[in-house]
Amino acid sequence: MNSKRVGWIGTGVMGRSMCMHILKAGYEVTVHNRTKEKSEDLVREGAEWKDTPREVAEESDIVFTIVGYPEDVESVILGGDGVLAGAATDSILVDMTTSKPSLAEQIYNKAKEKKVAALDAPVSGGDVGAREGKLAIMIGGEKEVYEQVEPFFSIMGGNIAYMGPAGAGQHTKMSNQIHIATTMIGVVESLLYGYRAGLDLDEVIDVIGAGAAASWSLNNLGRRMVKRNFDPGFYVKHFVKDMGIALEEARRMELSLPGLALAYQFYVAAMAEGLENKGTHVLYKVFERMNGISQ
Amino acid sequence: MNSKRVGWIGTGVMGRSMCMHILKAGYEVTVHNRTKEKSEDLVREGAEWKDTPREVAEESDIVFTIVGYPEDVESVILGGDGVLAGAATDSILVDMTTSKPSLAEQIYNKAKEKKVAALDAPVSGGDVGAREGKLAIMIGGEKEVYEQVEPFFSIMGGNIAYMGPAGAGQHTKMSNQIHIATTMIGVVESLLYGYRAGLDLDEVIDVIGAGAAASWSLNNLGRRMVKRNFDPGFYVKHFVKDMGIALEEARRMELSLPGLALAYQFYVAAMAEGLENKGTHVLYKVFERMNGISQ
Numbered sequence: 001m002n003s004k005r006v007g008w009i010g011t012g013v014m015g016r017s018m019c020m021h022i023l024k025a026g027y028e029v030t031v032h033n034r035t036k037e038k039s040e041d042l043v044r045e046g047a048e049w050k051d052t053p054r055e056v057a058e059e060s061d062i063v064f065t066i067v068g069y070p071e072d073v074e075s076v077i078l079g080g081d082g083v084l085a086g087a088a089t090d091s092i093l094v095d096m097t098t099s100k101p102s103l104a105e106q107i108y109n110k111a112k113e114k115k116v117a118a119l120d121a122p123v124s125g126g127d128v129g130a131r132e133g134k135l136a137i138m139i140g141g142e143k144e145v146y147e148q149v150e151p152f153f154s155i156m157g158g159n160i161a162y163m164g165p166a167g168a169g170q171h172t173k174m175s176n177q178i179h180i181a182t183t184m185i186g187v188v189e190s191l192l193y194g195y196r197a198g199l200d201l202d203e204v205i206d207v208i209g210a211g212a213a214a215s216w217s218l219n220n221l222g223r224r225m226v227k228r229n230f231d232p233g234f235y236v237k238h239f240v241k242d243m244g245i246a247l248e249e250a251r252r253m254e255l256s257l258p259g260l261a262l263a264y265q266f267y268v269a270a271m272a273e274g275l276e277n278k279g280t281h282v283l284y285k286v287f288e289r290m291n292g293i294s295q
Numbered sequence: 296m297n298s299k300r301v302g303w304i305g306t307g308v309m310g311r312s313m314c315m316h317i318l319k320a321g322y323e324v325t326v327h328n329r330t331k332e333k334s335e336d337l338v339r340e341g342a343e344w345k346d347t348p349r350e351v352a353e354e355s356d357i358v359f360t361i362v363g364y365p366e367d368v369e370s371v372i373l374g375g376d377g378v379l380a381g382a383a384t385d386s387i388l389v390d391m392t393t394s395k396p397s398l399a400e401q402i403y404n405k406a407k408e409k410k411v412a413a414l415d416a417p418v419s420g421g422d423v424g425a426r427e428g429k430l431a432i433m434i435g436g437e438k439e440v441y442e443q444v445e446p447f448f449s450i451m452g453g454n455i456a457y458m459g460p461a462g463a464g465q466h467t468k469m470s471n472q473i474h475i476a477t478t479m480i481g482v483v484e485s486l487l488y489g490y491r492a493g494l495d496l497d498e499v500i501d502v503i504g505a506g507a508a509a510s511w512s513l514n515n516l517g518r519r520m521v522k523r524n525f526d527p528g529f530y531v532k533h534f535v536k537d538m539g540i541a542l543e544e545a546r547r548m549e550l551s552l553p554g555l556a557l558a559y560q561f562y563v564a565a566m567a568e569g570l571e572n573k574g575t576h577v578l579y580k581v582f583e584r585m586n587g588i589s590q
Contacts, residue, residue: 101492124503124506124507124508125506125507126507129506136502136503136505136506138502159502159505159506161498161501161502163494163495163498163499163502164493164494164495167492168492168493168494171488171489171492171493171494172489172494172499172502172503174488174492175485175486175488175489175492175494175499175503175508176485176502176503176506176507176508177508178481178484178485178488179481179482179484179485179503179508179510179513180481180507180508181481182477182478182480182481182484182554183477183478183481183508183510185477185553185554186473186474186475186476186477186478186481186554187474188554189473189474189477189552189554189555190470190471190473190474191470192550192552193466193469193470193473193541193544193545193548193550193552194466194467194470196545196548196549196550197396197462197463197466197469197470197544197548198459198463198466199458199459199463199466199467199470200458200459203456203458204458204467204470206456207431207433207454207456207458207467207471208419208431208467208470208471208474210431210454211419211420211424211431211454211471211511212419212420212421212471212475212511212512212515212529213419213470213471213472213474213475213478213511214510214511215474215478215509215510215511215512216506216507216508216509216510217507217510218474220507234507246488249488249492250488250491253488253491253492254491254586254587255487255488255491255586256585256586257484257487257488258480258557259477259480259481259483259484259554259557259558260484262553262554262557263554290551291549291550291551292549
């Protein structure tokens with residue numbers, strides 16, 4: 001398997017850690033990123049730099065992409081200098097960006113015309129999960145292709161789930177984000193209620209976070225809200241992108257999601273307040289301001 | 296400690312199990328319930344029946360109450376034939392109903408006038424927690440009184456938290472319910488999205504329920520939604536009561552909780568559809584109907 005030549009596009013916080021695991025497993029890797037400096041670590045570790053996604057694809061049997069927004073996915077994969085323009089017959093393309101399920105289907109179809117296989121494989125688990133090789137990976141595409149790529153997923157992740165045909169990985173990630181969005185409102189309102197009632201918020205989390213009100217968000221991000229540490233685990237601006245995709249896909253599927261719509265509006269407010277580069281738990285601050293609480 | 300004579304008012308699903316633990320620990324117990332039949336198990340086990348809460352209090356050093364609604368708490372404790380009318384100086388009154396924080400303060404003050412100590416000590420963990428003696432118990436009142444009652448709490452619960460002065464137990468329970476209310480919307484919308492996208496919902500829970508989207512509600516009630524088993528763990532009608540209290544208290548404290556308000560409206564819709572005696576996860580059905588999904 002180490003004979004496969006790997007291409008990697010996108011070396012932000014997540015991509016850099018993920019690609020590093022592949023490199024350290026002994027694979028030959030070519031790499032590209034919009035900002036070249038962010039690939040320096042990897043080049044030092046032995047990766048070869050290429051000036052375009054197309055050139056990366058020309059040197060690779062399998063190409064992974066993890067970039068920012070659906071527009072970036074489109075340009076990096078489907079653009080004139082994109083991966084598909086350089087991909088050889090029977091090569092494999094794996095997009096790990098959280099992006100539109102409908103775009104994942106489109107990429108799958110365009111790749112198929114060129115006899116290139118494609119998977120959508122967004123991840124969850126943040127920078128820490130990426131660094132520790134413990135990401136959750138949700139995969140859509142053909143099962144036989146998934147099985148070929150599985151050894152790579154095992155290097156990057158701990159919780160690897162094949163979910164169905166093209167787009168199914170992205171849809172699963174949307175389910176994930178939809179749950180988180182509304183739960184975050186629950187965490188914020190629960191803690192603000194406790195604050196107004198004069199309770200010790202860490203004690204509140206101790207007791208309610210061990211029972212039926214337990215959530216990852218409460219027990220992790222709730223603790224950070226109490227400490228007023230709003231540094232990003234996951235950026236507000238990326239969450240807004242994800243929720244926007246989920247709302248658009250839901251509308252397309254004729255599904256009304258009022259909880260998600262409400263959460264979306266509050267995160268739009270967070271953007272308006274200039275909090276786009278804070279962590280998603282900064283929603284606490286948005287609700288504080290709304291309630292005339294200044295700290 | 297077994298020398299203390301215990302009174303117990305309220306032998307519904309929760310109260311019966313909790314009182315049974317006290318009885319089996321060797322205490323002398325007198326008991327009362329609006330519907331006498333629901334106390335028969337306890338009487339068979341050695342509890343003595345009394346016709347009014349007042350008569351129970353007359354025979355007890357400590358009286359526990361766990362009834363339905365704040366109106367019931369008021370009549371059972373403050374009414375003419377209520378506990379306070381019969382309570383001796385230096386006896387203790389512990390209300391374990393989920394009820395209004397402001398009513399808990401009022402009871403504390405009226406009890407104090409009679410030199411009776413009072414705690415508010417609502418629970419979480421449902422019928423299973425009550426049966427297994429593993430409830431979470433959130434306690435408000437004077438700390439010295441809490442310490443006297445602690446041995447009883449230990450018999451009934453596994454996660455016992457003293458939270459502060461009178462009302463603090465009820466406030467903590469409200470924080471708990473507020474988190475659950477909005478999280479439930481997140482669970483429902485996340486699963487309905489997955490359903491519309493054609494995903495296997497148990498597989499979705501497997502993968503997203505192990506990461507940042509993990510919640511007790513998703514991993515327990517989400518599974519029941521998928522099985523379409525809407526039997527009550529916790530009744531819709533009681534949840535509507537709790538959310539109504541939380542919204543009223545929040546308004547009193549000048550706190551706007553839009554997520555809770557939204558959840559409340561959907562549960563009011565559940566009541567309107569005649570689902571008041573189903574479990575809270577029947578919200579899934581409400582959202583299905585809203586989206587024209589019939590199963």
